Amino acid sequence: MKIGLIGTGRIGAFHAETLRGVPGVTDLVVADADTARATSLAATLGIRAAGSIDDLYADGLDGVVITAATSAHAPLIHQALDAGVPVFCEKPVALDVTGTRGVVARAQDGDAPVQIGFQRRFDAGYRAAREALRSGELGWLHTLRACTSDRTPPPAGYIPTSGGLFRDCSIHDFDILRWLTGREVVSVYAQGANRGADFFAAGGDVDTCAALLRFDDDTLATVTATRYNGAGHDVRLEVCGSEGARFVGLDDRAPLPSAEPQLSWQQADIPYATFMERFRAAYVTELGVFADVAAGRTPSPCSPAEALEALYVAEACERSRRTGEPVALADIRGAADT
Template sequence: MRLGLAGTGRIGTAHAEILRQLPEVSSVVVADAAPERARAAAAKLGVEAVESIDELFTAGLDGVVIAAATDAHPELIIRGVDAGLPVFCEKPVAGDVAGTRAVVDHVAGADVPVQIGFQRRFDAGYTAARAAVTAGELGWLHSLRATTLDPAPPPAEYVPTSGGLFRDCGVHDFDIIRWVSGREVTEVYATGSNRGEAFFADAGDVDTAAVLLTLDDATLATVSLTRYNAAGYDVRLDVLGSAGSVAVGLDERLPLTSVEGVAWPAGPAYPGFMERFRASYVRELEVFTEVVAGRVPSPCTVGDALAAFRIAEACEVSRRERRPVRLDELGT
């Protein structure tokens, strides 16, 4: 199959490199708002480049991967669907809940699949945890504990357009808690702080946050987030039930040191999300080729993305207003 890719920044170039190696992909065509960047990526990877996003949609594609800037996502998703092309799009679908709902409404009437890039759903550990929950091996769940701890903050210029810590970072935890537990979040309470660079507070954001989620069966979930974890990239999920518990992320590259002198983990720590989830990125694009071929439905829909984004939005309201926020306050 012939796949197009819009956006050749860091994540887009990584996706193009994976796509060109997949057995079902015969050719990859890339485009970018900056044509010279697309040409450079194409030369590096040995794929085709076109001079504009418009030209990409006339390149005889079987599907399209969107890794452009967030503000371009809604238009590009809709263009792909309206052209009858299966779409893979990096999160988020849009920069706010209203924009996400508009895309959900638009694609609902089309028989064209859209897959959103929540790569943790394709990680072996999270997949095994979900299987344990689904099989009833843990009994009834009482608690989930999730962490996403970045080793270093992003560039200052990224923060004002990032959507904030909950929408940019925590949204992955919110999605995976829904996916692993099989439940919906009904209420959130979130707080945050700034002890690092001033540019977070200047943008109205926080660099560290703690979240308490209540699920629709009264299971409780906590989420810890920070931009400052110099020990390394630390992403985990503990799933605790009445009959057993499992943990995701307790591998030899976990960036923790035991003060009891236990000689584990061996390290080295993951330096970032690309290294931690390399296999997951490959698997999600493998599955996208199956979606394009019509063999499987989308494993992560725009509706799933809206559900996770609503949780992030509720967290931001909760943090600013310093109160619990029910999801139904945000509408459907």
């Protein structure tokens, strides 16, 4: 199986290295608008680099992995679908609802499958919590508490094209909460703050946020995120039911220094520093599944339509943050329809 990869920055290089070990992938070719960067990565990994994205497709592909800048995702997905090539694209599909809806419509009209990269769906902890909830072991669900906390902020140049903290970061929490519960968010109330570098506010973004979500069965969820978590990279989920609970992310590298004088467990000596460390195993599983999707052995586990639903929640949170008012998801969908 020949796989192409477009975008050879940090996550692209990480995925390229992972793809080399995916069963069935016998040929990996990379491309980037920055041809020197693609050539350098290819030399490091002992793979091939295409002179351009057009050259990549001319070489013939069984699948393509898109890890380019967010602003390029939608055009690159359309290009892959026009070529009839199965595509994996890192989230988000696009920076806005209109662009995402365009990809949803194109994917539904085409024959090639599209898989969007929400890697938490492939994390062992999240999958175990979902199984426990859906089996009835936890009883009825009353509260979810999710957090995504980066240890250090991204560079200033990343913020203007990121879509903002809710769309870029918390969207992972919105997707996993929908996936885990099987329920839909009906309303949100969100706040944001800036205590760190000035470039967040200058870009119309925030470096810390909190949102309260209400689901269609009246389950409540809190979602928090920050770019400045000095203890380490912290991604966790508390799933609390009437008969039991599950806590995702409480492993031996969780950055949770306790203030209590006595502990019965070992605190992390080397806490997670990045999302790639925290979700390395999930990324490996996710790309292995994409190989099966590209080969026609399994349907896409996360379609653009699923990604659109998570984006609606992010859009509602961003509107709530800016207005200071609760926002109904129906209003976001309705505004997108007009």
